[in-house]
Amino acid sequence: MEYQLNFSVNNKIYIRDPESSELGKEIVRKAIELIYEVGYEHFTFKKLALEIGTTEASIYRYFKNKHLLLVYILNWYWSYLEYLVMFQLKNIGDSKQKIRKIIEILTREMPIDSGKMKYDIPYLNQIVITESSKGYLVKEIKEINQAEVFKPFKDLCNTIANIILELDSEYPYPHSLSSMLIETSHNQQFFSSHLKRLTDVKNDEDASAYVAAYLEDLVFRVLG
Amino acid sequence: MEYQLNFSVNNKIYIRDPESSELGKEIVRKAIELIYEVGYEHFTFKKLALEIGTTEASIYRYFKNKHLLLVYILNWYWSYLEYLVMFQLKNIGDSKQKIRKIIEILTREMPIDSGKMKYDIPYLNQIVITESSKGYLVKEIKEINQAEVFKPFKDLCNTIANIILELDSEYPYPHSLSSMLIETSHNQQFFSSHLKRLTDVKNDEDASAYVAAYLEDLVFRVLG
DNA sequence: CTTTTAATAATAGTATTACTATCATAAAAA
DNA sequence: TTTTTATGATAGTAATACTATTATTAAAAG
Numbered sequence: 001m002e003y004q005l006n007f008s009v010n011n012k013i014y015i016r017d018p019e020s021s022e023l024g025k026e027i028v029r030k031a032i033e034l035i036y037e038v039g040y041e042h043f044t045f046k047k048l049a050l051e052i053g054t055t056e057a058s059i060y061r062y063f064k065n066k067h068l069l070l071v072y073i074l075n076w077y078w079s080y081l082e083y084l085v086m087f088q089l090k091n092i093g094d095s096k097q098k099i100r101k102i103i104e105i106l107t108r109e110m111p112i113d114s115g116k117m118k119y120d121i122p123y124l125n126q127i128v129i130t131e132s133s134k135g136y137l138v139k140e141i142k143e144i145n146q147a148e149v150f151k152p153f154k155d156l157c158n159t160i161a162n163i164i165l166e167l168d169s170e171y172p173y174p175h176s177l178s179s180m181l182i183e184t185s186h187n188q189q190f191f192s193s194h195l196k197r198l199t200d201v202k203n204d205e206d207a208s209a210y211v212a213a214y215l216e217d218l219v220f221r222v223l224g
Numbered sequence: 225m226e227y228q229l230n231f232s233v234n235n236k237i238y239i240r241d242p243e244s245s246e247l248g249k250e251i252v253r254k255a256i257e258l259i260y261e262v263g264y265e266h267f268t269f270k271k272l273a274l275e276i277g278t279t280e281a282s283i284y285r286y287f288k289n290k291h292l293l294l295v296y297i298l299n300w301y302w303s304y305l306e307y308l309v310m311f312q313l314k315n316i317g318d319s320k321q322k323i324r325k326i327i328e329i330l331t332r333e334m335p336i337d338s339g340k341m342k343y344d345i346p347y348l349n350q351i352v353i354t355e356s357s358k359g360y361l362v363k364e365i366k367e368i369n370q371a372e373v374f375k376p377f378k379d380l381c382n383t384i385a386n387i388i389l390e391l392d393s394e395y396p397y398p399h400s401l402s403s404m405l406i407e408t409s410h411n412q413q414f415f416s417s418h419l420k421r422l423t424d425v426k427n428d429e430d431a432s433a434y435v436a437a438y439l440e441d442l443v444f445r446v447l448g
Numbered sequence: 449c450t451t452t453t454a455a456t457a458a459t460a461g462t463a464t465t466a467c468t469a470t471c472a473t474a475a476a477a478a
Numbered sequence: 479t480t481t482t483t484a485t486g487a488t489a490g491t492a493a494t495a496c497t498a499t500t501a502t503t504a505a506a507a508g
Contacts, residue, residue: 039363058456133357139263141418154421173438179415179422180408187407188400194365197378198403214397222445282485
C-alpha cells in the first residue's frame with residue numbers, strides 16, 4: 001500500500017522543461033521572435049509550429065497554452081535582469097550610483113554582452129514593454145500566483161527594494177517604489193514611442209534615454 | 225460630377241453610436257457587467273448577446289470588435305474622470321489640495337453620487353484597473369491612435385499635468401508624472417490586492433487607501 | 449545488440465471564437 | 479402609405495485553442 005499526497009504542490013509553468021531539448025529551446029527562441037513580430041494577441045501555436053517546422057501538438061507537450069509560454073519568457077527575462085543587477089552592482093559601493101545603474105538596466109535596449117546571449121535581448125525588451133502586464137492582468141491571477149509563477153518578478157522587485165532601503169532606510173514604500181519603477185520604465189517607454197503626448201519627450205529624443213532621465217530625476221527627488 | 229475626399233479622417237470607435245438607442249446602451253451596460261465578471265479575455269460578443277437577449281449580429285452593428293468596445297468603455301470612464309476632476313477642483317484654491325483631490329479620485333472605489341449613474345462605477349473602476357492597459361498595448365497602436373481613440377485619456381493626462389505645473393512650474397516632466405500617477409494608481413491597486421509582495425501594503429489594509437497614501441507621499445516628495 | 453522507452457511527426461477531429469451575409473419583420477419617419 | 483431604419487433569426491466560414499491517436503525514430507537500458 002502506498003501513501004500519496006493528493007494535492008499538487010506546484011503546477012508549474014511548463015509541462016516539459018523547454019531547456020531540456022533542442023525543440024524546447026527552439027520553441028522559446030522562435031516564440032520570442034514571433035511575439036515580437038505579430039504581438040501577443042496575434043501569436044498562435046499554429047503559426048509558431050509552422051515557423052519552427054514542427055506541429056501544434058508538439059508545442060502543447062511543452063506548454064499548456066500561449067499565456068504560460070509568455071509567462072515563461074517573461075520569467076526568463078526577470079531572472080536575467082536580476083542576474084544583471086546583481087552582477088553589475090557588486091563593485092559599486094555608493095548606493096546612489098547603484099540606483100543609477102538599476103535605472104540604466106531597466107531602460108536600456110541593448111545588453112552589454114550582446115551577441116552570444118541565449119535569447120534575443122532587444123526583442124525581449126520590446127516584448128516586456130508591450131506584453132509583460134498581460135502576464136498578470138488575468139482573471140486567473142489567484143491560481144497562477146499560487147503556482148509561484150511570479151517569483152522571478154517578485155525577487156527582482158525585492159532586490160531593488162533593498163537597494164532603495166540602503167539609500168534611505170526610513171523610506172516607507174520600498175517595494176511599491178520598486179515595482180513602480182519597473183512598471184513605469186515600461187509604460188513610459190511605450191508612451192514616449194507611441195503616445196508621446198502622455199510624456200514630455202522631445203520629438204527627436206531617444207525614448208529610452210528620455211525615460212532613464214525621467215526616472216532618475218524622479219527617484220532622487222523621492223529619496224533625496 | 226462629385227469630388228470626394230478618399231481618406232477617412234476618423235474611423236471612429238463605434239459603427240453606430242450606442243448612446244442613440246436602448247439596445248446600444250444595454251450593450252454597453254451589460255458589457256461592463258460581463259467584462260467585470262469574466263475578464264476581457266473570456267468576454268465574447270456571443271456571451272454578451274445571450275446576456276442581453278439579442279444576437280451577435282446586432283452587437284456587431286454597434287462595435288467592430290470587442291477591443292473597440294473595451295476602448296469605448298474606457299473612454300467613457302476617462303471622460304467621466306475628467307469631468308469629476310474639473311467639477312471637484314473648481315472650488316479648491318490651493319494647488320496642493322487639488323493634487324490630494326486628484327489622488328483621491330484616482331484611487332477611490334465609489335463615486336460620490338452613487339446610485340443614479342449611467343454605468344456601474346465600482347465595476348468600471350475594477351475594469352480600468354485590470355483591463356485599461358489592454359486598450360493601448362496592441363500591435364495596431366499606430367492606426368488606432370491616428371483615429372483619435374485615445375483623446376479622453378490624453379485630455380485627462382493633460383489636465384492633471386497642468387495642475388502639477390500649478391504647484392511647481394519648474395518641474396520638467398509634468399505629463400510623464402501625470403500618466404505615471406494614473407497608471408501607477410492602477411497597477412499598485414492590482415498589486416496590493418493580488419500580488420502584495422510587490423507593495424508594502426499591510427495584510428489587513430484597504431488596497432485603495434494604501435495606494436492613495438503611497439501616491440500622496442510620492443507626489444509631494446517629487447514636487448516638494 | 450536487441451528491446452524497451454521516450455520524443456516527435458503526421459493526421460484528424462472538436463468546440464469555441466470572431467466574424468460576414470441574407471432575409472424577414474416591426475417600428476418609426478417621410 | 480410608403481420608405482427607411484433597426485432589430486431578429488438563421489446560416490455559414492475561417493481561425494483559434496485545444497485533445498486524441500497512431501506511426502516513426504532515436505536514445506537508453508538490459
